[in-house]
Amino acid sequence: MRALAAIFALVALALPSATGAGGSFTVFAAASLTEVFPKIDKKPRYSFAGSDQLALQIRQGAPADVFASANPKYAQLLFHDGLVRKPVTFATNRLIVIVPKSNPAGLHSVYDLRRDGVKLVIGDSGVPIGSYTRQLLDAIGIKDAVLENVVSQEPDVKGIVAKVALGEADAGFVYATDAKPVASKVHKILLPDWSQPPIKYQLAMVRSTPRRVEARSFLNKVTSKRGRLLLKKAGFGLPPLKKR
């Protein structure tokens, strides 16, 4: 019996700690922030994915300390459900259409996407990029026609970027910031300002985090002058500076 208890104790000690305490500072961020966040602060552990996925994980108790969402919807819902502190908008973005460098379908404007046989890749309706895309197409008034050409609905924006960059798809709707890393492989088709949905990125500290100081420091870094400069360089828009 003693031997068994000893074995159990050893096993329990050996198991990696499942609680947040003892882990490292973790930021859950929307996939479109993959390049810019590590430039702003390279210390945290990042998990980049669709904002909806991340919100779901936080709901299930994932060990995130900070949440950066590409759509206010997710951050606000978590806030109202008491899981995060009040979110703050730190960046904006725009949608663009990208086509492979060789432009196999010969597309020049968003209206060309209505053409028969165009292979279009967009985001899944549950993912921010997907719902933004649908909003934009609706605003332009070509949603149904264009959606007929969709050949794949991706669970995150990086999947769209990959398929266009590899030349597999004729076109894809992504964030303006996503075009920069693959600039050599794609052409951009800009979309009219008046059709752009308001894409606000919001940052919120997870309420249950034991690392408040680090979280606050991270938030400050992102909203600091340096942080804003890096965001601007990456192609994000910036919200007006709040007067202190």
Next chain:
Amino acid sequence: MGSARLDITVPLRTFELAVALEVGAETVALVGPSGAGKTTVLKAVAGLVRPSRGWISANGSTWFDSLGKVNRRPEQRAVGYVLQEYALFPHLSVEKNVGFAGGQPRDLLERLGIAGLAKAKPGELSGGERQRVALARALARKPEILLLDEPMAALDPHTRGRVRAELRLLLREVELPAILVTHDFVDAAAVADRIAVLVDGRIVQTGTAEELIAAPAGPFVAELAGGNLLTGNARLRVDGLTEVVLDGGLAIVSTDEATGPVGVVVHPWEISISREEAVDSAQNHVRAPIESIVPVGNRRRVRVGPLTAEVTEASAERLGLKEGEVVVATFKATATRLTALS
């Protein structure tokens, strides 16, 4: 009738196998220690192993010729190969096993006395039954050469004696050239017409069992063929033992049961020598003069009358054995083995 001739060289791991044989409508046994290359010879004849040099022919048609670049695939050679442990197809019934090479298995099953096992699976059979199925299967191939690899190794000693006699009969009946591989000289002597002794890849002696026993070419053959093989006529006695009157006139007794013409096998190391007939439990005493004393290592082969006994050098010196002296060779009835001769 049939004939098979071969002259092959096969490089093995530690030595080179170089064997030449001519087999008429008879059974030749390849005897030798394990690792001597016996199974390789069979595999070469069957086409499963390719000799580096040489030729193999059966009934005049060439199966293999390294110079003429002939090498028939195993499925093109009419061999009946009974493998060690028989390699019966476990998922097929006896009937289907025997019929694998084609044709109707019924006749063969009857001939080998296993007709009643037709629907059984190999896993349900005894060792002796499996051997018969393997034989039937090989014969169903209508082979030109029969190859048997240790056909009795998988049998218990009890069944062996009976199987030996049956196999001998069967081989005589089919009149095919047969090569039988075994490490047991007594099996070879009982079943084969001729014996070839294979040592380290070379045949050191070929001949009948009697020839090998009487004049072994070298210590290995002497050791191997050590068994005394005599002939005589047997009859059952009232006390349950079998009395054998040897061809020379001597009468000895054996615990084996037999009647009619028999071969008598007694191993030299089971024969002890004394100056006087001792009062002991042994039944067989042969008083005769010493014909020869041959040293083999630290032992002495002493020929007493028709028997060859083997004693230690020390014992021979202790007894002061000399050629010409009359001594008594003693051996027990239980050490006297009988094999049927037809």
Next chain:
Amino acid sequence: MSRILFAASTAVAAGVAFAFLLLPLVAIFLRVPLGDLFSQLGNQVFQDALVVSLKTSLIAHVSVLLFGTPTAYLLARKRFFGRGALITLIELPLVLPPAVAGIALLAAFGRFGLLGDELDALGISIGFTQTAVVLAVAFVESPFYVRGAIAAFEGVDPDLIAAARTLGAGPWRVFGRVALPLAVGGLGAASALALARGLGEFGATIIFAGSLQGVTQTLPLAIYAQLDQDFDVALAISALFVLVGAAILVSLKVFGWARHGSISPFRFAPSSLR
């Protein structure tokens, strides 16, 4: 004392293992009310995904069996220069992250891939089609089958093969009447494993074929997509997936049992017994 300790330790280890494996599966079913489960059967997303999954997995699996079995037979029976390298090559998809497999497939069969121009000339476009799903699934599941099949064929006593040849059987008969029947237990096990892997394939599929309901959205892709939209639907489809997978495994085992009288698909038929 050491006997009791051994028995206790193995019991504890087994208990932990079973608990670990069963708990998540049981948890799914506990989270989904049974009524929901059945109502989800009518869900269009589920039905479309089920059809896509079954269709593509079946075609992929049959192809793997058709091409993989002779391949495994060749690799099991013949020793030739480069055999080891070939086997390692076949096993490669095993160690590749599925995403890498997807990218590799794009690089080969994609529009601008290695064979892109040739396929284009034939009027064939593979990207975003069910064919792409079939290719992705086949690519990822084949090493599971081929490895197991090689082991199954190697498990056939070479003496039996030799005996068959001396009995006049050419290569077709040796394969069909001896090697295949004796290896079928191991082949079945390998097949079950590969089929299961194929059904669950996600990474290579989403990259090579994309995800579109009714066309390329398999069950795993559907579950992932529903996670965004309706977690409960995702749960229900997951539970149904567990049932579908279990049904397939059980039916394969029953088939194996009926043929060989043994529940374990890993029992290789022995050759002539001692």
